[in-house]
Amino acid sequence: MSSETADADTGLTSEHVLLVAMLVIASYMFVESFSFGRSAAYFPRLMSAVTIVGTSLLLVRNYLPSPLYEYVAESSDMMSSYSPGEEEGEGDSDFDPARGRPIPASAFTVFALVAYVLGAYYVGLFWVTPVFVFVFTSWFRLGWISRIALSAAGLGIIYAFMVVMNVNFKQGFLV
Numbered sequence: 518m519s520s521e522t523a524d525a526d527t528g529l530t531s532e533h534v535l536l537v538a539m540l541v542i543a544s545y546m547f548v549e550s551f552s553f554g555r556s557a558a559y560f561p562r563l564m565s566a567v568t569i570v571g572t573s574l575l576l577v578r579n580y581l582p583s584p585l586y587e588y589v590a591e592s593s594d595m596m597s598s599y600s601p602g603e604e605e606g607e608g609d610s611d612f613d614p615a616r617g618r619p620i621p622a623s624a625f626t627v628f629a630l631v632a633y634v635l636g637a638y639y640v641g642l643f644w645v646t647p648v649f650v651f652v653f654t655s656w657f658r659l660g661w662i663s664r665i666a667l668s669a670a671g672l673g674i675i676y677a678f679m680v681v682m683n684v685n686f687k688q689g690f691l692v
Contacts, residue, residue, distance in 0.1 A: 536572045543568035560682055622656070629653055641689040643679065647672040 546565035550558040574581070578589045620628070629652065636645035650671040654664045679686050 533576070536576050539568060540572045540576070543572065556683070618656075625656055626653075629656070637689065639689045639691045641692055642686040643672075643675050644687065644689075644692075646675045 543565040546561055550562040574589045578586055633645060633649040647668040651664055651668040654667055675686055
């Protein structure tokens, strides 16, 4: 029996596995957040609760009423819609000389997120966030005004977190 047949028989996809894994991790985070102090528990509890609600909605989306289903199931995949000139089947090819990109968009996204996390650890989230946003929006060729505005918005959001949560995101391991 091939894996496609097995998947068709059980209805289990890699998306289901990922969603269940996220649900389990978020549930663990939510439970463990009660062992933190009141102010320290706020952010992990809030983020894990949002993740639990979101993944639960995605897991049961086929059973939701029509208006809620349309909201939950609507795709907002940036990587498949960033280049309107693409032809069918061209998609995420390895190297496209016309675009001048040596790696697919999905690989860049993974690389950029890993670099963002490592940069935030070593230098500080406050300094890395606007750089990450600018580089990411540049990769997807947004206009200059959008790049600058989104980078400033990222800086504003991280600053608001610093003020509200009273946490110093300007410090990293090295700085």
